[in-house]
Amino acid sequence: MAKNWTYVPGAEYPWQYRYEHMAVTTDCVIFTFEDRQLKVLLIRRGGEPYKGQWAFPGGFLKMNENAKEGALRELREETSLTPSAIEQLGVFSDVNRDPRERVITIAWYALVRPSDVLGGDDADEARWFPVNNLPPLAFDHSQILNAAMERLRRDIHFQPVGFDLLGEEFSIPELQAIYEAILGVKFDRRNFQRKILSSGILEEAAPEPHVDESCLKLCRMPAPIEPMPYAGANSIVDAHLDAAPTPKARTFDAAPEASIDTKSNASPDATRAKSRPGRIASLFRLNKTRYDQMKDSGDKFEF
Amino acid sequence: MAKNWTYVPGAEYPWQYRYEHMAVTTDCVIFTFEDRQLKVLLIRRGGEPYKGQWAFPGGFLKMNENAKEGALRELREETSLTPSAIEQLGVFSDVNRDPRERVITIAWYALVRPSDVLGGDDADEARWFPVNNLPPLAFDHSQILNAAMERLRRDIHFQPVGFDLLGEEFSIPELQAIYEAILGVKFDRRNFQRKILSSGILEEAAPEPHVDESCLKLCRMPAPIEPMPYAGANSIVDAHLDAAPTPKARTFDAAPEASIDTKSNASPDATRAKSRPGRIASLFRLNKTRYDQMKDSGDKFEF
DNA sequence: GCAAAAGTGTTTCGTTTACACCCATGC
DNA sequence: GCATGGGTGTAAACGAAACACTTTTGC
Numbered sequence: 001m002a003k004n005w006t007y008v009p010g011a012e013y014p015w016q017y018r019y020e021h022m023a024v025t026t027d028c029v030i031f032t033f034e035d036r037q038l039k040v041l042l043i044r045r046g047g048e049p050y051k052g053q054w055a056f057p058g059g060f061l062k063m064n065e066n067a068k069e070g071a072l073r074e075l076r077e078e079t080s081l082t083p084s085a086i087e088q089l090g091v092f093s094d095v096n097r098d099p100r101e102r103v104i105t106i107a108w109y110a111l112v113r114p115s116d117v118l119g120g121d122d123a124d125e126a127r128w129f130p131v132n133n134l135p136p137l138a139f140d141h142s143q144i145l146n147a148a149m150e151r152l153r154r155d156i157h158f159q160p161v162g163f164d165l166l167g168e169e170f171s172i173p174e175l176q177a178i179y180e181a182i183l184g185v186k187f188d189r190r191n192f193q194r195k196i197l198s199s200g201i202l203e204e205a206a207p208e209p210h211v212d213e214s215c216l217k218l219c220r221m222p223a224p225i226e227p228m229p230y231a232g233a234n235s236i237v238d239a240h241l242d243a244a245p246t247p248k249a250r251t252f253d254a255a256p257e258a259s260i261d262t263k264s265n266a267s268p269d270a271t272r273a274k275s276r277p278g279r280i281a282s283l284f285r286l287n288k289t290r291y292d293q294m295k296d297s298g299d300k301f302e303f
Numbered sequence: 304m305a306k307n308w309t310y311v312p313g314a315e316y317p318w319q320y321r322y323e324h325m326a327v328t329t330d331c332v333i334f335t336f337e338d339r340q341l342k343v344l345l346i347r348r349g350g351e352p353y354k355g356q357w358a359f360p361g362g363f364l365k366m367n368e369n370a371k372e373g374a375l376r377e378l379r380e381e382t383s384l385t386p387s388a389i390e391q392l393g394v395f396s397d398v399n400r401d402p403r404e405r406v407i408t409i410a411w412y413a414l415v416r417p418s419d420v421l422g423g424d425d426a427d428e429a430r431w432f433p434v435n436n437l438p439p440l441a442f443d444h445s446q447i448l449n450a451a452m453e454r455l456r457r458d459i460h461f462q463p464v465g466f467d468l469l470g471e472e473f474s475i476p477e478l479q480a481i482y483e484a485i486l487g488v489k490f491d492r493r494n495f496q497r498k499i500l501s502s503g504i505l506e507e508a509a510p511e512p513h514v515d516e517s518c519l520k521l522c523r524m525p526a527p528i529e530p531m532p533y534a535g536a537n538s539i540v541d542a543h544l545d546a547a548p549t550p551k552a553r554t555f556d557a558a559p560e561a562s563i564d565t566k567s568n569a570s571p572d573a574t575r576a577k578s579r580p581g582r583i584a585s586l587f588r589l590n591k592t593r594y595d596q597m598k599d600s601g602d603k604f605e606f
Numbered sequence: 607g608c609a610a611a612a613g614t615g616t617t618t619c620g621t622t623t624a625c626a627c628c629c630a631t632g633c
Numbered sequence: 634g635c636a637t638g639g640g641t642g643t644a645a646a647c648g649a650a651a652c653a654c655t656t657t658t659g660c
Binding site for chain 3: 585
């Protein structure tokens with residue numbers, strides 16, 4: 001069998017093939033939940049094409065790594081993030097999706113806690129954006145985002161997904177806010193609590209009465225959120241255009257003060273920041289045993 | 304920006320790149336349901352590597368087609384099949400999964416009716432195999448099959464999936480047999496019937512009493528099936544090795560007479576072939592309107 | 607007649623849904 | 634006190650699971 005490729009050291013184009021080859025990249029859609037909003041991580045492109053526009057972190061896949069390794073490497077290089085788990089979204093392979101050459105991309109998605117701070121070398125150009133208020137995205141990345149949102153809405157029925165978005169300790173109303181934001185519906189507070197407690201996935205965080213005032217202040221629930229609008233391809237862009245007609249506008253957040261600088265240490269209690277008077281919610285933590293059990297059993301975990 | 308590739312017409316290796324490029328293929332896992340068994344379509348490889356072994360239909364992705372178009376083209380070329388819908392399974396990208404060069408593959412899966420006959424030029428080398436009695440597969444294709452089986456078991460909860468595996472008209476007990484085979488469980492006949500009828504997805508096929516004996520004979524239910532064993536990577540291969548220790552053995556079917564030749568016209572009533580005495584089951588057909596409605600609503604469709 | 611398979615109906619049980627009531631907190 | 638938010642309980646409604654009875658067919 002004839003060899004289909006050769007390597008010519010020193011040549012300007014040393015990698016030579018009998019048949020045309022395409023390039024392969026990875027892209028990561030990273031979600032977090034902060035300030036009562038679902039947010040995604042974007043980086044500003046430093047080079048052509050789409051220079052200056054926002055895109056998902058990613059890059060070319062190397063020969064000595066599989067797709068998952070490549071996605072995690074690029075993510076770490078560009079944002080210093082290393083999620084505990086990423087899942088494959090799928091391949092996006094439209095013929096003209098990249099003006100340079102034929103490039104297909106393998107998209108991944110992950111959920112991280114807001115306390116996972118960004119601090120990479122390129123961190124100046126990495127920022128969290130609320131999913132319903134995004135700048136225009138490079139390449140076909142708004143299509144990728146739509147796939148990620150759809151996937152998230154589907155996975156939430158089967159996997160205890162909300163916990164990856166929260167800190168170590170959290171209250172049930174906080175968890176409920178995540179489910180409501182992702183699914184765009186409202187649940188009965190009492191039924192939600194009973195259901196999640198009976199599932200056995202939570203354990204009390206502070207059963208002993210060692211409470212002090214400063215700790216309690218951090219545990220309030222944020223104000224009720226309005227359900228997230230459906231994130232269709234156009235509605236996302238439209239929402240941005242309505243809110244910020246000029247691409248130069250820097251106010252990507254619905255609430256300006258919620259816009260965080262990448263370099264600032266995100267508070268682990270960011271999701272609880274905006275308290276209102278009311279009874280203090282009890283704190284829980286994940287029952288890891290039960291969590292793993294549910295993850296690989298494939299049982300429903302629905303609300 | 305410097306160009307990263309060049310084309311040298313007439314050269315032995317005309318496609319030349321500044322950076323190393325990998326090859327991209329597509330593979331299709333095609334399921335059908337016949338003789339009370341879930342089956343997959345395999346083709347025997349005519350060239351190296353893995354010459355003579357069985358593999359999923361597929362091949363190299365071309366520059367002027369996206370991944371879905373490429374998968375459908377290869378499938379048509381190799382098996383003459385053109386499923387109405389295929390879905391992306393995911394990318395398999397292990398560094399050494401192909402001995403020739405670095406190759407990643409985009410896997411797809413689809414469900415077809417047993418009446419969709421194979422008749423391509425290479426059809427001699429295409430055959431249906433029961434999923435629990437497979438020959439050794441080339442490349443990492445047993446890993447791909449496992450992903451497809453898992454996906455099928457998951458999708459069946461959300462999509463009215465069984466209908467793609469049946470002919471135009473079918474009885475409810477037939478449909479039940481598919482669900483039981485895929486999920487590996489038994490349902491109460493009466494509850495299954497009530498549930499599926501109340502969903503509105505079926506309409507009566509022969510409401511008028513224009514019945515003649517020859518037609519009725521075709522409408523019997525096959526014998527009860529034993530649940531499909533869990534198709535873990537090893538259990539599949541083991542099942543084959545137990546049943547056919549030598550790779551040359553041709554009896555891949557548990558029931559020898561169920562083994563069909565590719566060239567023989569598969570009967571549309573193959574799933575009803577093995578009748579037992581009993582009352583004749585009523586025939587139904589799909590309510591297309593309701594079917595489309597359920598497909599894109601994402602509602603559950605569970606049994 | 608008998609066994610096997612299918613159609614129809616009913617009873618029971620558990621889960622979900624929709625509330626009512628009380629407690630804790632900040633202003 | 635009062636508005637806001639959280640914790641607990643309960644009754645009604647719905648759907649799922651279990652099971653009885655009858656009909657139709659081949660042998």
